[in-house]
Amino acid sequence: MANGRKDDGYLKWRWKPNRCEVSRFDVGVVLEKLRGKRVVFVGDSLSRTQWESMICLLMNGVDDKTSVYEVNGNKISKKIRYLGVRFSLYNFTVEFYRSVFLVQIGSVPRHSPKRVRSTVKLDELDNVSSKWIDSDVLVFNTGHWWNRAKLFEMGCYFKVNGRLKLGMSTMAAYTTALNTWASWVENKIDTDRTRVFFRTFEGSHWSGPKGHTCKVTENPLVQSKSEYSEYRSQFSDIIREVVNNMTVPVTVMHVTPMGSYRSDAHVGIWSDNPTVPDCSHWCLPGVPDAWNEILFSYL
Structure with a gap:
């Protein structure tokens, strides 16, 4: 609204499951219920948005706003790998770790083709993963960086057992990475203490040549039509298949279909940079609040 948006319907719509x-x-x-607990979000900028949403929702119940603060005095930024907000009156923290692939970014092997500038090590979890273990609620998300523009067009390719996999598809790589994540959860997380969630892809609403047009509407779509709905649903299917094969309990928050109706709720041109439309992220308040309401209902 501060950036010029006039309609406000996106604040008021709710889902009825x-x-x-x-x-x-x-x-x-x-x-x-969160008193004395540690809530940790891990993933890309959509995880950061859910983290921001939770903080905003919880702040409504705190009279003394000065009792809530970022533990390192940081301002919210895209590049900071760790952000933690402490609710001191209730002795709990809500934290975010930026890990866009969940697995590690690796070096380039010697004698690699010139087009290879970086790698994703599909068989090793992010090296900050040890900091996620001691939590009470652990919410994962990854997806938006698993595409050609973020990977191959930037010279980033996959690596397994120290070897480049130049011909590996994004889907196969995603499956391998999620199996690495699943093995880590099974071996490192005490699920008697920690509730583990994995939130699926969120629908985007791009159109036009190479998806350069952000189609923000004033109302939700009557039918779910997302430019990448089929593509994204494949990733959601991979998540659910991997989780179904795990030996410990993990809850999948399957938000892909519900988000694909909400073309009204994207940031669009009303961002800090109106020349770059944004149909990947969501306005706050809005859609991410619903993710947290679902999360709280599970808890």
């Missing part, structure tokens, strides 16, 4: 009710968000109850 089939055959169930999402619990009404009661900030007082949630604050008490």
Whole structure:
């Protein structure tokens, strides 16, 4: 709104799931349930958005706003790898770790083709993963960086067992990375203490040549039509298949279909840089609040 958006319907729409009710968000109850806990979000900028949403939702129940602060005094930034907000009156933190692939970024092997500038080590989890272990709620997400523009066009290719896999498809690489993540969860996380969630892809609404036009509408779509809905649903299917084969309990938050209706709720041209439309991220308040309401209903 500060950047010039006039309509406000995207603030008010809610989903009604089939055959169930999402619990009404009661900030007082949630604050008490989180007392003494550690909530950790891990992933890309969409995870950071969910982290921001949770903080905003919980702040509504805190009278003394000065009692809530970022532990290192940082301002929210795209590049900072760690952000943690402490609710000191309730002795809990809500943290975000930036890990866009969940697995490690690696070096380029010797004698590699010139087009290879960096690698993604599909068989090794991010080297900051040890910091995620001691948590009570752990929410993962990865997806938006698994595309040609973020990978091959930038000279980034996959590596397994120290060897380049130049011909490996994005889907195969994603599956390999998620199996690495699943093995890490099974071996490192005490699921008697820690509730583990994985949120699926979010629908984007790009159109035109190479998806350069952001189609923001004033109302949600009557039918779910997302430019990359089929592509994204394949990634969601991979997530659910990997989780179904795990030996420990993990909850998949399958938000891909519900987000694909919400072409009204993107940032669009109303960002800090209006010349670069944004149909990947969501306005706050808005869609990410629903993700957190679902998360709280599970908890």
